[in-house]
Each structure stands twice: as structure tokens, then as C-alpha cells.
Amino acid sequence: MIEFRMPSLGADMEDGVFVEWCVAPGEPVARGQVACVVETQKGAIEVEIWDAGTVARLIAEPGQRIPVGQTMAIVASAGEDWQAVATSTATLAAPAAAVAALSPLAQAPAAPAAGLPSQPARVPAATGRPALPPRASPAARRRAAELGVDLDALAAATAGAPINVAEVERAAATAAARTAATGAAEAGATAAAPAAASPEAAMRAAIAAAMTRSKREIPHYYLGSEIEVERALQWLEEFNAPRPLAQRVLFAALALRAVALALREVPDLNGRFVDGRFHRSEAIHVGVVTSLRGGGVVVPAVHDADRLTLPELMASLRDVVARARSGRLRSSDLADSTITLTNLGDLGVETVYGVIYPPQVALVGLGRVVSRAAVRGGAIVATRTVNATLSGDHRVTDGLAGARFLTALRARFDDPQAP
Amino acid sequence: MSATPETIRQAVIDSVRAIAPEADFAALDPRRPFREELDLDSFDFLNVLIELHARLGVEIPEADYGKLGTLEAILGYLAARLESA
Structure with a gap:
């Protein structure tokens, strides 16, 4: 059984909006075949699959915002019965539900970060709020105030791990992209695909985030x-x-x-x-x-x-x-x-x-x-x-x-x- | 092929628009550097020449690129090539 996940298409990418499947359950897939289309800050990207097999279950649905690394589909390996694999993985939740399931963890900011190795580093749009004040460096607090970033929300999204300046700036860039995209969508375009509504603004935010990180770290x-x-x-x-x-x-x-x-x-x-x-x-x-x-x-x-x-x-x-x-x-x-x-x-x-x-x-x-x-x-x-x-x-x-x-x-x- | 100045001009416009759909020929000064005005890099320019070849049958050698600096020059060059063909 192979888990087909949202790929990372650059250091600045945190998630992508799922657009459509190019394969169907029961369909054999070859290494390098385009399996789906995902909308990112770099535009619509055709995502290839790197393991041969047979598609068993499609999990991601159009319009969902999916974090990097999250499973989008289950593929049966050679020799496996795809229908059996599909049945045995039926309990796997859809991505939206999986994100929601992480919230209890996100609400426990005191939990040591080391205890959460298997969780995605960041969960966008997390719903939970930590009970304690967010742990953040003084510089990060100052930067958050300058950029108008909500540290409570960010703490929830980082599962309570200490917040540094980099994360605050990334959050601000992402928020700017989403705001721009949403604003354009409200202006009359389809609201279902926010990233497509203002690709220029989203791309500018992605470039800004990557270059800010570069100039800070390198x-x-x-x-x-x-x-x-x-x-x-x-x-x-x-x-x-x-x-x-x-x-x-x-x-x-x-x-x-x-x-x-x-x-x-x-x-x-x-x-x-x-x-x-x-x-x-x-x-x-x-x-x-x-x-x-x-x-x-x-x-x-x-x-x-x-x-x-x-x-x-x-x-x-x-x-x-x-x-x-x-x-x-x-x-x-x-x-x-x-x-x-x-x-x-x-x-x-x-x-x-x-x-x-x-x-x-x-x-x-x-x-x-x-x-x-x-x-x-x-x-x-x-x-x-x-x-x-x-x-x-x-x-x-x-x-x-x-x-x-x-x-x-x-x-x-x-x-x-x-x- | 009977190529009038109008058909040559239209072929150039169509070829550029195939590569740069936003190109505004109404605002283009035919005596200004063509590629800078329309923001065509070397890939775009090669693709425009391929489009032109498909429309007019004129294969422009690389050695002649220097004669294609402005829209006016391109129209003159193509007219001369089609005349002698």
C-alpha cells in the first residue's frame, strides 16, 4: 500500500488547494504519471505519482486546502488487490476531518514538541485555541504586532511549539496571499478556488516569503x-x-x-x-x-x-x-x-x-x-x-x-x- | 503567394499575439525597438519566427536577426523576402 501525499514544491509551500483527479479507483498508474492537479502559489501544478500500482481510494476532494505531506490517495502496490486495500483503508478520514482531528493536540501547547514527531509541522486553518498564552520569542511578539499576526492562532497552528520570527513572517505572507485571493474572489469570481482568484498576489507573497527566509538565514x-x-x-x-x-x-x-x-x-x-x-x-x-x-x-x-x-x-x-x-x-x-x-x-x-x-x-x-x-x-x-x-x-x-x-x-x- | 502589406502586417500581428496575447499594436511605435516594446525574450522571439514561418513560409536565418529591430524593419524585410521568393 502506498500513500500518495501532497508534495512540497519549494521551501515556501505549506499547502495546496486540490483541483481535480486525473486518475480513478481501479486504474493502474505508472511511475511519473500525472495523478492530480493542485493549485499553489506557483499556479496550477500537475502532480505526478512516483510509485507504480493501482489506485485504490481517492481521499482529497476539489476545493480542499491540503497541508504538505498529507495523504491524498491510497494506491495498491503491485500484487495487492486494490479493492481489498480500498476496503481496509475505508476508515481513513478525508483531509478536512484529519485536520480537525489534530485540534486537540494543538490545544495542548505545554506538550513537548518532541512528543509530536509524526504531526505535520504546521496545520493551516486550525480551529483550536491554546489555553495558555502562546510561547513566542520577544522578537517574534514584536514582529507579530508589526504585521498584525494573531499569535494565539499561530500557536494553535504550530501545535504549541515556540514561535520564532520566521514563522510569524511566514504566517503574515500566507495571510496576505489569502486575503488578496479572498478579496478578489468576493469581487465576483468563484469563491471555491481562492488561490486562482488572484494568482499574482499569491505568487508575490510566495516569492516574498522565500526571499525573506533567504536573506534572514543565508x-x-x-x-x-x-x-x-x-x-x-x-x-x-x-x-x-x-x-x-x-x-x-x-x-x-x-x-x-x-x-x-x-x-x-x-x-x-x-x-x-x-x-x-x-x-x-x-x-x-x-x-x-x-x-x-x-x-x-x-x-x-x-x-x-x-x-x-x-x-x-x-x-x-x-x-x-x-x-x-x-x-x-x-x-x-x-x-x-x-x-x-x-x-x-x-x-x-x-x-x-x-x-x-x-x-x-x-x-x-x-x-x-x-x-x-x-x-x-x-x-x-x-x-x-x-x-x-x-x-x-x-x-x-x-x-x-x-x-x-x-x-x-x-x-x-x-x-x-x-x- | 500574393502578399500585400496588409496581409504581411496581419501575419506579424497574429504571430506575436500567439506568443504575447496582450501585445498592443495600436500603442506600438513602429520605429522603436520591437522586442523591448513588446517584451519578447529570445524564446518568445524564436517562437514568433516559427509562427511567421507557418503563416508566410519565410524561414528567417539567424544572420538576419539584426535586420528585424523594429516593426517597420520587419515589415520591410518580409516584403522584400516575399517579393524575391
């Missing part, structure tokens, strides 16, 4: 280097010349490949900082900052960017950017980036100093390509350059590692056809 350092890309651009122009439009490779893909390959040489920039320590990642999944028409950004991942050929990488990038812009992202696009690349391409400013997306530990920024005069062999020549920057996390690396990365990146741009 001691950033910033490095920058002007890198000549004339040779890479000329090589790419020759590469594209015989190719029809649909098979042309953009500089964005070449730059992504250069970043991924340079990362192999400085693996301490690639991974996640979780539970107070850095977990290096073998795989290089590059989150690509993608701006949306109408405002906001999403950062879908291009998986194994260092292992794809240039045309493969272009196809992957094209696919993910198109799906991001048409609102068809999947859970796997958002769940597991190990570093972020923000590439301003040929529009925009010359230099970008990015804010790291937690729990990642580095962000690479590429500015627009510009024409420059360079000195080569004592003569002034026309060339094209980009300003490459690295935002690094001082808990994991120093400027020396960052400098090694920028040097490796320069070498990659100098030799664009290297494997």
Missing part, C-alpha cells in the same frame, strides 16, 4: 566577472546556420550547459542545506528563473543539465519554459533544483546579483550580452561579453570556491563544443 557573498562570449556566440551562429527555425539552439541553452559543466568542478555549490548541514548533490538540476507575462517568476528545473547534449538541453529548456508560461508545470519541475540560474539574455540589465533560493546554496546570474572593446595582443578589438555573478552561501563555501566556479565558467564559454 549569509550571502557575491562575486562577479566579465566573461568574453564572442567565441561561443560565433560557434553557435555557425551551429544554427544550417538548421531550420525549430531546431535552432538559443544562447540561453548554451549558457545553461556551460553553468552545469562548470558546476561539476565546484560541487560544493550544488545541493541543499537542510537541518543545519549541506547535502551535496551528485545530480545537477538547474532551476531556471522564468519570468511570466503578467508578472512574477517561477523557477522550474532542467534535470541533469550536465548530462544532456546541447540540442537535448535546448529541447528540455524549451519544454519547461513553454509549460511554465502556459501554466502547465508538473510537481517534478518544481521539487528538486540543486542550484538556480537567472539569465537575462539579450534584454534587461548587464549585471544581476541574485538572492539564493533556500534550501539551495548558490545562484548564478548572467546579464545581457553586450558589445565591448577588448584588448587582445596589444590591439583593441570588438567583442561581446556577459557579466557573470555568483551568489554563494557562506555557511557552505567561501569566495575562493565561488572564484573557482567563475573561472571554470569562463573556460566553458571559451570552448563551447567541449563535451
